[in-house]
Amino acid sequence: MSYLRHLEACNRFDPDRFLPLLLAGRRVGFVRRDRAGALAAFPRIFHVSTDGIAFDDGLDGADAVTTALHEVTDGLIRAGHTDKRRQEMFAVTDGWGGTLLFELDRGAVPFFGTRSYGVHLNGWRPGFDGPDLWIGKRAKDKKIAPGQLDNLVAGGMGAGYGARETLLKEAAEEADMPEALAARAHAVGAVRYRMELPDGMRDDVLFLYDIETPVDFVPRNTDGEIEDFRLLSARECLRRVRETDDFKFNVNLVLVDFGLRHGLIVPEDADYLPLVEGLRGSLVRGGR
Structure with missing residues (x-):
């Protein structure tokens, strides 16, 4: 695959x-x-x-x-x-x-x-063989992707909220992340997709953020949407993206983007250019 x-x-x-x-x-x-x-x-x-x-x-x-x-x-x-x-x-x-x-x-x-907008936060820290990522497991009662794996923080952008405000709010609710820590996250880009679903379609833009978390930070969910968190190597996350459907559908895009930016997916990979084109180019070509 x-x-x-x-x-x-x-x-x-x-x-x-x-x-x-x-x-x-x-x-x-x-x-x-x-x-x-x-x-x-x-x-x-x-x-x-x-x-x-x-x-x-x-x-x-x-x-x-x-x-x-x-x-x-x-x-x-x-x-x-x-x-x-x-x-x-x-x-x-x-x-x-x-x-x-x-x-x-x-x-x-x-x-x-x-059109909807959202934010996704990659929480990482240095590991034995490259970065490790904090990964959440979605609650089993979630309507969308129950029990699947997710980013450290992710959420839709409600009316009246900007991207940064949404990030800080979701970081507190989903990972019990202090605002002073969440404020250190930096924007790294965006991905866009347009897909049909059984109940209609989604036309989404996700603003992406990275944060290097301190070694003493352990996320804790406070709103009941995440069942637990685990620390996985980014390489293991990408293996699962490539070989399984463990992750929520749009999280796969966020992790592929992380792998491209952190040199874990390289030009020697046969799909490198199509991935870059698919993630970056669609945002430009998609228009309104």
Whole structure:
């Protein structure tokens, strides 16, 4: 098996199976064609055609669209088209750092296929044969990837939070990491993927951070999302990425990126250039 299969899995998306979700002529999401009929039940809010799904022009401003989507989300939940509310709002913006277009409950994001942002933190320290990484095991009651392995810290970026703020918040909640320590993490890049899921699709950008943790730091989860932590060599993590499906789907991308940056995946590896292209190039090519 190869690292590339994870990039391919995370970018398995056929736009012909989806309709664009349009706000004032701008695409802000993707809705699966076989689910478009659910939005036709809200004619005051959406105009559904064979070419796309458009918000009604009478919805003026982010607050009006957000309020309308509250009503729609409740209807979708009642009809069984999406799960219960996550009680966390995600901001949909005019590009990264752009104008707020509307907010949407996190639970409805896959149905509407809107762009989401998150952060992932690689916590490492020097080991016997290169860096060791702190790895969490996700709780078995997690809806997504239960029981699979995860980064030290990872989380979606809620409305009103920036990347750095999200990192500090998630580091405290997921790893009991003091803010003074988490603040030493440094940004190392981003990866992007667009993939179809059973409940819709994900169009995600993950901002990546590294931190060298002190030898006396032992992470402890405080929000119940991580079952335990273990320290594994980065080489062992990459072996598992290459040979198994032990890690949550997007964590594989983060670990491949770590391996490229730390010289653990080298140009002599047959997939080196496709990996670099897949992780770095897609962020540039993907556009909006």
